[in-house]
Amino acid sequence: MAWFNELLVSALIVIGASFALVGSWGLVRLPDLMSRLHAPTKATTLGVGGALVASMVYFLAGNGTLSVHELLITLFLFLTAPLTAHFLAKAWMHSQRPGDLPQPAQRGWSTFDAGEAEREAASDQPRPPPLSDACGSSASPPPASPSSP
Amino acid sequence: MIEYAIHYAYVAISLGLLFNLWRLFAGPSTTDRVLAVDTMVINVIALIIxxxxxxxxxxxxxxxxxxxxxxxxxxxxxxxxxxRGNIIE
Structure with a gap:
């Protein structure tokens, strides 16, 4: 049984390290940023996941107690990896010129819609008062009206 | 057996860190560099474990x-x- 545990831990460590290496190699190899965003997802999901499961099995076999720290790290990384990828893609799209992005079929990219809606709203209504004035009076300032007393 | 696997993991993850460092220095846009730093953090977490x-x-x-x-x-x-050019607005 100890032999099987050792084999399992070694296999998980090797799989995790190989996937971390493949993810980093993909970061070098892939042509543009939108493709390169795929590479750290592999490194997170299988690389760190394999190492964490390996350490969980190792300490379960060694101490006889299940440690939950690894599950916390796994949960945190799996939650934050899509968020960082989405945020990086958004930052990259907003740094491109409008003609460089491929045009979607039906309507434009939704990440640019909020800016257009804000600009339309700003052009319709007068400018709101600066935030420093509103902070002292009340927690939630009323909307600015042009005929205020 | 675990010792050999751990040494292989050290070599593989360090090589991955070198690849990330290359992308950090060579990356054409700022977003590439941020992605490289993010991947480096993930690799260092694997190294620590x-x-x-x-x-x-x-x-x-x-x-x-x-x-x-x-x-x-x-x-x-x-x-x-x-x-946005700003972190906390």
């Missing part, structure tokens, strides 16, 4: 968890700075 297995100590998981949190927060702050 493998080192914890080698020493047989559970003390290193706190360090790994802290590094995961710092990596996420710093990546989001960098992206926010690229997007």
């Amino acid at each position: 493998v080192y914890g297995i080698q020493t047989g100590s559970t003390m290193y998981f706190e360090a790994a968890l802290l590094l995961a949190m710092f990596g996420f927060v710093s990546t989001v702050a960098y992206c926010k700075f690229i997007l």
